[in-house]
Amino acid sequence: MSLPFILFFVFALIAIGGALLLILAREPIHSALSLILVMMSLAGLYLMLGAEFVAAVQIIVYAGAIMVLFVFVIMLLNAGVEERTDYSKMAKYAGIPLGILLLLDLAHWMAHSLIGKTPANGAGSANVMVSTRDLSVQLFQKYLFPFEATSILILIAILGALVLAKRDE
C-alpha cells in the first residue's frame, strides 16, 4: 500500500462519508456543511490527479462562493428541521433497491469499460501537473466561443435571480 493509494482511500472515504451525512442529516445546515466536506476532499483528489488549478477553483468557487450562497439562504429563511411526510412509502420500497442497483450498475460499467482501453492507466508519470498556462491557452483559443457564451449565461442568471427575488410592489 503506497502513499497515493492511502491518500486516495482517505479522500474517498471522507467524500462518501460526507455524501452519506448529506442524506442522513435532518437540518439543512448540516447537509450544507457535509457537502463542503465532500467538495474539499474532491479538491484533494484533483490535486492527486495533477489538476492543481481545478482544485483551487473547486475550493474558491464551489466551497467558497456557491456554498456560501446556500448557507446564506438557509440562514435567511431560517430553515429548521426537515419535516417528515408519509408520502414516500413508494420511495422506501422501490427507491432504495433501485438506487442501490443504479449505483452498482454505474460502478460496474465504469470499472470495466476502461480495462484494456486506457493508455497505460494514467498517461504521463505520477508527478506531472497540468500547467495553468496550457490550460488557459486551451480555454482562450480552442474554447473561446463557449467561454464567452458562459459570460452571457452568468449575466442572464444574475438578471433572473434579481427579477425572481425582488419583492412585488
Add this chain to the structure above:
Amino acid sequence: MSVVPVSYYLVLSAILFGLGVVAFVFKRNIITILMAIELMLNAVNLAFVAFARAWGQLDGLVFVFFVIVVAAAEAAVGLAIVIRIYQNRQSLNIERVNLLKF
C-alpha cells in the same frame, strides 16, 4: 511510486453520483434537493478530471470549468426560486409545492 488507476476515481465518481440521486429523491427540503444536484455535478466533475488524466488531454479540465459556471448560475437562480416559494408557501417542504401535481 505506483499511481492510483483511473478506474478507482471513476468508481468513486459513480458512487457519489448514486448518492446524489438518492439524496435528490429522498430529501424533502428544497434547499437540500438543490444541494443534491450540486453533489451530482461534483461527481461528474471528478469523472471529467479522471478521464482528462487518463487520456492526457486538457479538454476535460476545460469542461469542468463550464460545469462549475453552470452550477453557479443554477444555484443563483434556484435559490431565488426557493426564496420565492418560501414567500408564497411559508414552507420549504417540497410536498407543499403541489399545484402542478396531477
